[in-house]
Amino acid sequence: MNFFAELKNLFLSPFKFKSYPSAFPRMRLGPDDNLDNALMMQFFTWDTKHSEMSWWKHFEAEIPMLAKMGVTQVWLPPPNKASQKEGRGYDAYDLWDLGEFHQKGTVGTRWGTREELLLACSFAKQHGVDILIDAVLNHKLGADEVETFLAVPCNPNNRLKEEGHAREIQGWTKFNYTARAGKYSDFRWNQDHFTGLDWDHKTRTHGIYRITGPGHKGWSKHVDSELGNYDYLLGIDIDFRHPDVREDMLNWGPWVLETTGASGFRLDAIKHTDQRFLLEFLKTARSRTDMPRMFSVAEYWSGDLKRILPWIRAFEGETAFFDVPLHMNFYQASRKRARYDLRTIFNDTIVKIKPNDAVTFVDNHELIITTHQVEGQTLESWVDIHFKIQAYALILLRPGGHPCVFYGDLYPNTECYHEATARNLKLLAEARKLWAYGLCKDYFLEPNCIGFVRTGDARHQGCVVLVSNRTDVRSSDNFVHSLRMNVGPENAGSAYRSYMTQGGRVEVDKDGWGIFTCFPEAVQVWVREADDQVV
Template sequence: MAVMMQAFYWDAPKLENREHDFWNFIAERVEDLGKAGINALWLPPINKGSSNTSMGYDPYDFFDLGDFDQKGGTKTWYGNRAELEALITKAHANSVGVYADMVINHNSGADEEEVNPLDGEKRWTKFNPASGIFPRDWNSFHPSRFERTMVEGEHFAGFPHLCHRNPSVYKAMFDYARLIIEDLDFDGFRFDFVKGYGSWMISLLSKYQYEKKDMKEFMPYVVCELWSGGDDIDMWLDKANSVTDNQIAAFDFPLRYQLKAVCDQPNYDLRNLTRDGSVVMARPAHAATFVDNHDMGEDIIQNDKLMAYSFIMVHEGYPCIFWFDYYNNGLARPFTPNGINALIEAHHKYAGGDSQILHADPDLYIMQRVGWKDDKTDQPGLVYVLNNLGDKWSGTSVKTKWCNQRMVPIAWDGHGLYGEVAHPDERRTDAEGNCEFPAPPRGYCIYVPIADDANKDEAIAGV
């Protein structure tokens, strides 16, 4: 599986001092991200919001990508269409895909208030966008003649919610999606706040047979934000995928909260990681795993965050790295075995095949990936150790799939280790595959099978 990156965080254009120039800011880093093994970038909403200093989650004009003077200026907070297209072109030149953030539930920044004759309520629902595309009034929103009540979903922030059953709204959403995939050359969608409207709309946008500029049909990657528990996400995915080619995934919020507990709660029982509830354990092919994102606010993981990253990078699912952690928190740590870059390399080179839990107790979790090989892939597998004890190295003997095998540590971190020479020693399994695998205090270690005559340094990820 690939690795994606959320290429922004809340108020990033301002905090990076790149207001109205953020597309160029990302583009400056694309080459390095491609070399590090990032396969796709999730970009923020591309359209003009209720102001030109908006993050885009309050859409006003879906078809103004920073080229019309409205809502305080011409460019969006990120730039204009030409800069966005240049970013996408550069990303593709470096083998990096791009996913568009789709906010199709609610609107903001209307030009006038109107009385909705169906319920007599006054709302900001009159939109006259400068692009001239998709003007709308009260009948484009709930309640509408096409659907008086919201039979599905929740309200968001008091904004008017689009009625997708209105043919003009339905068409506009398809026109917007086709602009993104066919004209701008995006590779997929991330749908925002999907509990706010019917999953059928996402299903139809996902299964449409898009045609790229090379005249070839294209199926986008689709991942959705359903901020809920595992059962709700599972049922929603069943419903959404029932009319598609089964390509719709969801961010794994249940796993994220488990990992936050691992990192921030002393003595958290690691056996909880083996239990049902997460998307990746129930349906790994539909799981987008992550550690933090732009919505977490004060609920971000505060301690030992690399423990969480190590977990998502060795298990199944499509891991997503947060730009703020990678750059601003300095967790990339290139050319060392102690950071995200080393975990990315371990993910790509070794994390193939099924996951098998070899040991789990309150303070120690050991798992193996059994490996995968076909005409395109050769990932020999790995052993992953997560140690919850804060004061000492810890490990235990487990029975692996490898017999009489040299096992080399390639990525690790723990309390007081970064920047130090100390590191775990390589191991060798016995004739039955048994071996003891330790990990640093409040840390992790990844061991991989290496031939006896191979150079150890060449196997160490990130070096």
């Protein structure tokens, strides 16, 4: 099906609308009594550790500030026991161990103990901040014992193509969980519960091996078609068709939500995970916890909107999706700088086509790991500081989508921190909380400077925003962009002040028009002078 036929199915068919509702209208984006804009935050980077306390204690200490900034949801790192003492949790060993049992050389996880996690989650709830659990369901690592079984090597570039006959290999596939001793779950994993792995311990050989033999059904057919079949990602790949696997996983979802008091999930690596199982997982967690408005967002890493749209439909509004195509537009804009036409920044993005299914973001933890292999290539699409604040302004101050702020852009860290970015990001978050409401009128008139007006609502006055990527001017030229925009007759005769920098003032005429300015390669937000007292 071509792209235009895809859009026709999405927008012109009433049946499609009825069958595939959007995610956000049925989801909780923050506490019900919150009347301000919702905002998600990813509270970790890849290498983050606190020098004086556990990560969960650090999070607990920051909760009052996050709530004041307008954060209504926090996406935490995977809380489960990892295969290594310092593992981030994406190397999932035991989902049922939240830092309670002495496994893999430690009681606590990289992030802290179970008790610290639960205290932080409870404190967040008291401050009106929801918790999202990072669910790593696709694979396991760190098995306790080796097993011998039959497997066939597959072409790494086409997993449907076998490279030889089935042979006897040894794989780390047996998980005993002796220290946990059956608490919470008595399920023990073995080779029957997996589809493939990447290491033959018998010959000490790396490869992609599909497990064969009685009971094995091959790769799942309900995964992405990249590389022929993208069921296998890393570690020991889980077979969600096995009834015991399904039972354990479907029990874990409600358990972890009820244990932590979390309001939903971030789903890791869904293009590799059986689509039908994930849909059942979400529906089961929603029903068993009596959380009809449970939140979920899925990571399907692709900059190609055409590949993502069928997945959005398949999940029937049970999960939102990170807007990777928008992130890739931000990345291209940061590379091309003034050569990028800002009027096209939302082209071919989820937020433009399906705004109520898009979690918008600028960067995340994976994008700063230039040596971390994901899906066969490094994720080297970090948005440069020359365009970072412009990108944040476009997701934080416009309607459509649900924005996610990245810890690495806000807090000092050794991976990606930039002081000016952090300072301006705090200002934009405050502007979102105070003024970014109402209808949006776009003034996308110039390739290097675009503007928009938020009209406000019954509780908020609205604002004017300009975004520039122009670089071909010198500071001695004193050049500023000027856009004539209408703020509505209700603001006729008023004056607006500049918010990102001090000293700017715009007089609005009797018909609501004003000439608003912005420095090159910068963002400017304008608010009514009458709103000074709320800042």
